[in-house]
Structure formats: C-alpha cells, structure tokens
Amino acid sequence: MEPIDKAIDLSSLTVANSFSTEEKTYKCAVCQDRGIVMVSPDTCAICQCQEQRKLERLMKSSQITPAFRAKTFANFTLQNRPQTIINMFRCAKDYADSFADIQQLENNWLVFLGEVGSGKTHLSMAVANALLAKPVPVLYFPHVEGIKELLKYFQQKSEANIHDRVDKMKNAEVLIWDDLFKGREKPTDWVLELVFEVINYRYLNLLPTIINSERIDYQLLEIDKAIGSRILERGKGHTVIIEGQACNFRLQ
Numbered sequence: 001m002e003p004i005d006k007a008i009d010l011s012s013l014t015v016a017n018s019f020s021t022e023e024k025t026y027k028c029a030v031c032q033d034r035g036i037v038m039v040s041p042d043t044c045a046i047c048q049c050q051e052q053r054k055l056e057r058l059m060k061s062s063q064i065t066p067a068f069r070a071k072t073f074a075n076f077t078l079q080n081r082p083q084t085i086i087n088m089f090r091c092a093k094d095y096a097d098s099f100a101d102i103q104q105l106e107n108n109w110l111v112f113l114g115e116v117g118s119g120k121t122h123l124s125m126a127v128a129n130a131l132l133a134k135p136v137p138v139l140y141f142p143h144v145e146g147i148k149e150l151l152k153y154f155q156q157k158s159e160a161n162i163h164d165r166v167d168k169m170k171n172a173e174v175l176i177w178d179d180l181f182k183g184r185e186k187p188t189d190w191v192l193e194l195v196f197e198v199i200n201y202r203y204l205n206l207l208p209t210i211i212n213s214e215r216i217d218y219q220l221l222e223i224d225k226a227i228g229s230r231i232l233e234r235g236k237g238h239t240v241i242i243e244g245q246a247c248n249f250r251l252q
Contacts, residue, residue: 068140071125082247085119088112088240092123095238096130102238103208111235112212113220114242117250120212121178127210128176139172143179147191154190166194170201173208180213181223196227203230216241 038044073093078086095102095110102108110127112120128138146165153161169175180195181187187195202209211231213220217239220228232239245251 068121068125069129071122072129073123073126076119076122076126077249080252081249082244084240084242084244085247085249088119088123088242091238091240092127096127099131099134099136099208106206107234107236107238108206108208109231109234109238110208110210111231111239112242113216113239114214115244115247116214117248118242119249120242124176124178124210124212128174131174136174137172138174138176139168140176141169141178143177143182147194150194151190166198169198171207174210175202175207176210178212180211181215181220182213187223192224192227196224199227199230203234209234211235216243 073089073096076089078089092110092112110124112124114120125140128140131138150162150165153159153165175198199209201207215223217228217232220231222228
C-alpha cells in the first residue's frame with residue numbers, strides 16, 4: 001500500500017448532519033415568543049405582545065366581521081346630521097368611555113331604537129371596538145343571521161349547538177344584539193321564547209348589553225311587554241330613540 005504523505009485538507013470534507021445556521025423567525029422578536037422578558041437579572045415581566053395576542057383572540061371570539069371592526073367613533077359622520085344623531089353619538093361615546101363605572105350600575109344597557117340608516121349599528125360597533133381595546137370581551141349577535149343559524153340547528157334537532165350558542169349569549173361579558181326583531185312584523189313564538197330567555201337572564205344578572213332595533217319603545221312593548229319593559233328599564237339613561245327620515249344617512 002502506498003503511504004500517505006499528504007496532509008488531509010479538512011475544509012474539503014462535507015460533514016453529514018451538520019447543524020443548520022438558518023436563523024429562527026419569531027412572531028415577537030422582543031421575547032422570542034416566550035411571552036416574558038427580563039427587566040433585570042432577577043425580574044421578568046409579561047411581554048407587550050401578549051396583550052396584542054389577547055386582543056386578537058378577543059376580536060376573533062367576538063364574531064365581529066372585519067368590515068364592522070373598522071367602525072369607530074372617528075369615522076362616524078356628524079357633519080350636517082340632526083341633533084338626535086349627535087345625541088346618539090354622545091351617548092355611545094360616553095358609554096364606552098365610562099364603561100368601567102357604568103357596568104356596575106343596574107341600568108347598564110345601551111339601547112338605540114328607530115330609524116333605519118341612522119347609524120345605530122355603526123355606533124354599536126364603535127362601542128364594541130372601544131371596549132375590546134380596553135380589553136373587555138364582547139359577543140356580537142346579528143338578529144337576522146343569528147336567528148337563521150339557530151333555526152337551522154333547531155330543524156336539525158341539534159340541541160347541543162343551540163344550547164352552546166344561547167349559553168354564550170346569556171353569559172357574554174358584553175352582548176351586542178344588532179337589529180333586534182328585524183324582519184317580519186310579528187316574531188314567531190319560538191323567536192320570542194329565545195329572545196326572552198337571553199334578555200331575562202342578562203336582566204336578572206345585570207350583564208351589560210348593547211341593543212339596537214328599528215322598533216321604537218312602544219313597538220317593543222307591543223311585540224312582547226316582558227321583553228320590551230326589561231330592555232327599556234335597563235337602558236334608562238343610555239337610550240336614544242331616533243325618528244324621522246331626516247335621520248336616515250343613506251338618503252342624504
């Protein structure tokens with residue numbers, strides 16, 4: 001065998017299973033996704049990214065659509081609007097700003113009733129988005145779409161789905177019921193029973209609730225006195241009734 005008389009150039013060899021030098025990417029570069037940061041050798045703190053993630057989870061669980069997440073007080077039009085609309089704006093803004101105090105009261109509901117296209121949903125969403133930013137958990141329930149979903153579960157005899165949905169509405173920290181009793185002139189007995197179950201539970205347990213509807217006060221009472229009276233009682237001090245076509249922004 002011929003003797004080896006040359007030094008081996010190690011740089012020319014390829015080492016199998018070598019360690020990768022590729023840098024790991026993190027959602028948060030500050031804490032590297034640990035959720036905590038060191039503020040001193042002996043002290044750690046919750047990273048700010050956790051608050052953002054909490055807000056993202058709240059936004060997702062709120063069931064507020066991306067389009068409605070863009071509804072704020074800042075982009076609500078007040079120019080050339082009737083005084084009633086200005087009053088509704090101020091009422092909504094005060095409710096959002098003072099929520100920590102208002103939620104402790106018996107009359108802690110926010111209620112907007114009346115004219116279509118007046119901005120009731122916009123301001124309800126503006127309050128919801130402001131509360132989420134605090135952060136306060138909210139749950140959004142659009143009456144027409146929500147009732148259709150629950151009716152589908154009812155027809156499928158899916159009691160578990162109905163119970164889960166209704167239970168979330170009853171126990172949400174803040175419930176937003178959008179366009180209550182929208183649609184047919186007289187709701188069915190099934191719908192009335194469902195609405196009463198949720199409204200009565202929240203009424204008895206003093207849970208903050210935001211309701212808007214095209215039906216005004218006496219119309220709610222005509223539909224169902226038990227439901228209407230509970231809404232109007234809990235909404236004392238934070239209720240605005242909007243009447244007149246001049247309040248319909250879509251027609252301006």
